[in-house]
Amino acid sequence: MKKLPLKLEKRLQKRKDENSFRQLSSETFGVDLFSNDYLGFARSEKIFENTVRILDASKLLNGSTGSRLLSGNHPLFKKAENMLASFHNSQSALIFNSGYDANVGFFSAVPQKNDIIFYDEFSHASIRDGLKMSLARNVKFGHNDLEGLRKKLQKFSKEEDSEIYVVTESVFSMDGDSPDLEALVGMADEFNFNLIVDEAHATGVLGKKGEGLLQELGLEREIFARIHTFGKAMGCHGAVILGSRQLMDYLINFSRSFIYTTALSPHSIASIFATYRFLENDRSELNILRENIQYFRSEIKKNALEDSFVESESAIQSCIIPGNSEVKEIAAGLHGKGFNVKAILSPTVPQGKERLRFCIHSYNSTQEISEVLKLLANFVAKS
Structure with a gap:
């Protein structure tokens, strides 16, 4: 294959040097705290079956x-x-x-x-x-x-x-x-x-x-x-x-x-x-999601993490951890404990505003929320 132009090679290398090189990953094991599937509709059998019925007609x-x-x-x-x-x-x-x-x-x-x-x-x-x-x-x-x-x-x-x-x-x-x-x-x-x-x-x-x-x-x-x-x-x-x-x-x-x-x-x-x-x-999943968001916010306070998190009442809860290397390290630590939380790196966000972006779902349990924030508090304290 023809070689990539040098100036494009340099741009890629710069990403690697800044520890912001992006790669595709199919690893999805662990508790889902990273996807946008807030209500679990992407995995809903009922919605799948109803979609098929609509197509049949x-x-x-x-x-x-x-x-x-x-x-x-x-x-x-x-x-x-x-x-x-x-x-x-x-x-x-x-x-x-x-x-x-x-x-x-x-x-x-x-x-x-x-x-x-x-x-x-x-x-x-x-x-x-x-x-x-x-x-x-x-x-x-x-x-x-x-x-x-x-x-x-x-x-x-x-x-x-x-x-x-x-x-x-x-x-x-x-x-x-x-x-x-x-x-x-x-x-x-x-x-x-x-x-x-x-x-x-x-x-x-x-x-x-x-x-x-x-x-x-x-x-x-x-x-x-x-x-x-x-x-x-x-x-x-x-x-x-x-x-x-x-x-x-x-x-x-x-x-x-x-x-x-x-x-x-x-x-x-x-x-x-x-x-x-x-x-x-059926708004049962919506109601559970809202309860989980409020529970997540209460656990932030319980673990004294208020200063690290952006104020939000939505399903997106962001914990600021400056530095690409630092935030990637904590994300890897949580993943090793069974929690899938993604690190958002600069230049996607401004330098110094790198973060763990937690996405809350209706299918997350309160036990999972409590455990991941307790682990996060320990990682933040050590960083």
Whole structure:
């Protein structure tokens, strides 16, 4: 095989030198405290069986056969999108192949030249990659710093044909924290900007029925666009953008990650439908998850770890352990004791903010939670 170019070799070697070299691993043994399967839906037999029933009543296909604008717009798409719009109290819904595709497709297509987008500095890579593809001007503001955002908005002189967009997340993927969404909605009215909220890690976790944080707060109708993904708590695959019918028409016509890709398979759409139907009728796993999150927080205090953990009421609980080598060593120690917790390294997070990212699930026992935090406290004390 032809050798990798030298400058690419150097980039790889730099990662190795910084102890941040990424590798694929199929090791999943041990107590799951790292996956995004918060409700255990990815392993649910009932949801699997219901997905098969939905497919049995539909036209059986292994694949979608093309993009949705050609041959891939299976009848299940319309049913699923109508269900999603109803569940999330939205005028309209459009399914994308993934959360990454949804964010890249939205931000590369909607904001135009002379527009300006303000984004939280901790915004997900999919948002930032979409912003790079946009013709609009991008301005970063400090994480959840609404006063800082206000000052930047006040400095911005809006042109006659320009639009302002502000993007944030309802639950941030690395810290598990949330912005003051009520204050943001108030600012949107004051400064006349379009607010976009990514609810990836709130979907299925927050809200009365797992609808997300915006619906829990009753703010969903105040938002220009919402992004919900299905690969976390919903246990399947894909994503949806929620908003007005006009916005969906626009995305169908101009969002390249929607137009120029093979559509999700009928099985994927059936699994989305089955998962939402299950959540709407049975919230026992959601209730257990919430109890486990509160128990985890209480055990943090019991083990005097408050200063190490980011404040979060979500299923994501992050323990800051500065240094790639240090955090990898503690992750390996926990793994050796039977607990699968992943180390998040720089440059994924800022240097000095490396962390163990605990993901809480409905299927984690209180005994497992107590034991892993007791072990963590011992490892932290020795480091």
